[in-house]
Amino acid sequence: MAARTLYDKLVDSHVVRNLDDAGLVLLYVDRTVLNEYTSPQAFAGLRAAGRKVWNPKAALMVVDHVNPTAAQRTRAMPDSGAARQVDYFAENARDFGIEYFDILDPRQGIEHVVAPEQGLVMPGMVIAAGDSHSTAYGAFGALGYGIGTSDIEHYLATSTVRYRRLKTMRIHLTGDVPFGVTPKDIVMEIIRRIGADGATGYAVEFTGPVVSNMSVEGRIVMSIMIVEAGARGVVVAPDQKVLDYLKGRPRAPKGEMWERAAKKWLTLASDPDARFDREVALDVADVAPLVTWGTSPDQAIAVTDIIPDPAQQVAPERKAAALRALSYMGLRAGDPIQSVPIDFAFIGSCTNSRIEDLRDAAEVFRGRRVAAGVRAIVVPGSTHVRAQAEAEGLAKVFTDAGVEWRQSGCSMCLAMNDDVLKPGERCASSTNRNFEGRQGPGARTHLMSPAMVAAAAVTGHIADVRSLLGVAGQ
Numbered sequence: 169m170a171a172r173t174l175y176d177k178l179v180d181s182h183v184v185r186n187l188d189d190a191g192l193v194l195l196y197v198d199r200t201v202l203n204e205y206t207s208p209q210a211f212a213g214l215r216a217a218g219r220k221v222w223n224p225k226a227a228l229m230v231v232d233h234v235n236p237t238a239a240q241r242t243r244a245m246p247d248s249g250a251a252r253q254v255d256y257f258a259e260n261a262r263d264f265g266i267e268y269f270d271i272l273d274p275r276q277g278i279e280h281v282v283a284p285e286q287g288l289v290m291p292g293m294v295i296a297a298g299d300s301h302s303t304a305y306g307a308f309g310a311l312g313y314g315i316g317t318s319d320i321e322h323y324l325a326t327s328t329v330r331y332r333r334l335k336t337m338r339i340h341l342t343g344d345v346p347f348g349v350t351p352k353d354i355v356m357e358i359i360r361r362i363g364a365d366g367a368t369g370y371a372v373e374f375t376g377p378v379v380s381n382m383s384v385e386g387r388i389v390m391s392i393m394i395v396e397a398g399a400r401g402v403v404v405a406p407d408q409k410v411l412d413y414l415k416g417r418p419r420a421p422k423g424e425m426w427e428r429a430a431k432k433w434l435t436l437a438s439d440p441d442a443r444f445d446r447e448v449a450l451d452v453a454d455v456a457p458l459v460t461w462g463t464s465p466d467q468a469i470a471v472t473d474i475i476p477d478p479a480q481q482v483a484p485e486r487k488a489a490a491l492r493a494l495s496y497m498g499l500r501a502g503d504p505i506q507s508v509p510i511d512f513a514f515i516g517s518c519t520n521s522r523i524e525d526l527r528d529a530a531e532v533f534r535g536r537r538v539a540a541g542v543r544a545i546v547v548p549g550s551t552h553v554r555a556q557a558e559a560e561g562l563a564k565v566f567t568d569a570g571v572e573w574r575q576s577g578c579s580m581c582l583a584m585n586d587d588v589l590k591p592g593e594r595c596a597s598s599t600n601r602n603f604e605g606r607q608g609p610g611a612r613t614h615l616m617s618p619a620m621v622a623a624a625a626v627t628g629h630i631a632d633v634r635s636l637l638g639v640a641g642q
């Protein structure tokens with residue numbers, strides 16, 4: 169058989185039937201996660217057709233997008249629309265027999281944080297779910313990708329979806345990771361180079377020594393954020409780190425079953441001579457902490473740079489986009505990005521709300537205070553992460569620094585709950601999208617790593633975290 173990529177192997181092993189000659193297949197999907205925002209119509213469709221869920225045990229339901237994250241958690245939703253969504257969600261879980269983590273459940277959180285914690289994701293699986301950032305699961309050697317409402321309904325009824333094969337792209341990462349540079353900076357650098365549509369139509373495989381040396385959580389960060397370059401699927405070959413992460417998780421196989429599976433999972437990889445449709449290589453040695461200045465995730469610069477001049481853009485549409493972005497962001501070309509003052513600092517989202525992210529941020533906050541005039545919140549990705557951060561003393565570091573310590577949820581990643589910025593407010597944000605209005609109408613978002621957000625919070629402006637790291641706070 170011809171050499172195959174890991175992506176092709178995962179798709180091939182899940183094809184139920186070829187539907188045409190151009191790569192359209194009926195794909196078996198092993199598991200899914202459902203949220204309150206994209207699942208209601210799918211369940212309404214099942215109800216209308218009198219259908220059952222084919223394999224309720226393969227799904228998990230968590231509320232994450234619309235819930236408040238106030239420090240004191242109650243079951244009540246202050247917003248009536250959100251309350252209706254959550255009530256219908258709970259009703260669907262009950263009627264269709266799917267495991268559901270209520271907002272007060274200690275296992276609750278953002279779906280992309282909770283699913284791996286629960287061991288819902290295993291190498292070799294296909295996980296399709298109603299959220300574009302389901303690529304997170306690629307970090308475990310599964311094919312993760314996002315599906316729309318009608319596909320969710322089709323999946324629930326049959327455990328299959330119609331799927332068109334993607335082109336393949338290998339992103340090979342080499343070199344020593346510089347001091348102060350995180351997986352977030354690396355993926356932002358890739359996006360800046362290939363552009364916000366650079367991976368459109370592709371499934372991405374991350375490879376190379378930087379990836380093997382990276383923690384599983386770091387790989388999740390990259391697998392989620394590469395969606396902002398248009399990727400519709402991500403895979404990373406599973407290794408011992410992935411097995412160590414998953415072993416003993418609630419939904420992971422146990423005993424002899426685990427041993428047999430683990431042996432097989434370690435063989436999952438692209439063949440050495442497999443061909444990719446596109447190859448991208450990056451030596452990370454020169455990557456610096458990055459910050460976005462515009463309203464697209466590829467409008468990013470090193471924290472030491474000046475805000476670029478739109479006049480330097482050759483393509484007229486890029487020039488127009490840059491001008492519009494600068495005006496929306498209220499910035500001036502030529503100013504150092506470090507001179508830009510912030511109003512708000514947000515650490516959270518499925519991209520950067522895991523324990524390693526909180527440890528990075530706490531290192532900067534330790535012994536320092538949030539600058540006057542700045543409001544800072546840390547929103548852990550799950551209640552489990554929250555408990556761990558409290559046990560490790562990180563929560564105390566945050567509150568001592570004047571940071572609000574919240575309950576989990578998508579929160580200020582998108583303005584779909586109580587955590588919304590006011591028009592014109594500027595936020596240093598550990599999230600993945602900086603589109604106009606993403607954090608509230610007229611709100612201005614600067615994407616960066618959690619440690620960089622902390623550096624902005626304590627200085628009151630966008631700042632180079634490297635000048636704070638290793639230097640004790642006052």
Ligand SMILES: CC(C)[C@H](C(=O)O)[C@@H](O)C(=O)O
Nearest residue numbers: 205206233298299300301582
């Ligand atoms: C609400 C949901 C459909 C959406 C997504 O698919 O990504 C959201 O999570 C986002 O990050 O914009």
Ligand code: SF4
Nearest residue numbers: 301517518578581582
């Ligand atoms: S945290 Fe943000 S990116 Fe992630 S699922 Fe929620 S809204 Fe989407």
